Amino acid sequence: MDKEIIILKKSLKAGTDKAINLNKLMGLNNLIVDDQNIVSISPLGERTVLNKAKFGKINVDKKYYVIKASK
Secondary structure (H helix, E strand, C coil): CHHHHHHHHHHHHHHHHHHHHHHHHHCCCEEEEECCEEEEECCCCCEEEEEECCCCCCCCCCCCCCCCCCC
């Protein structure tokens, strides 16, 4: 079981690194949560605090959802 966790952590890290590199190449900003703030990091490395992060529960009124399969 430890091997599966290690493999999952490595693939998560590789996917995150690939996404950050692609965002830099395309000139897009990265959004991260840092010290309870949502921070935007530009491709040049400039950090801008956007909002205070809010985490919690959300009440949902619908009792069912329809998910359409894409072809």
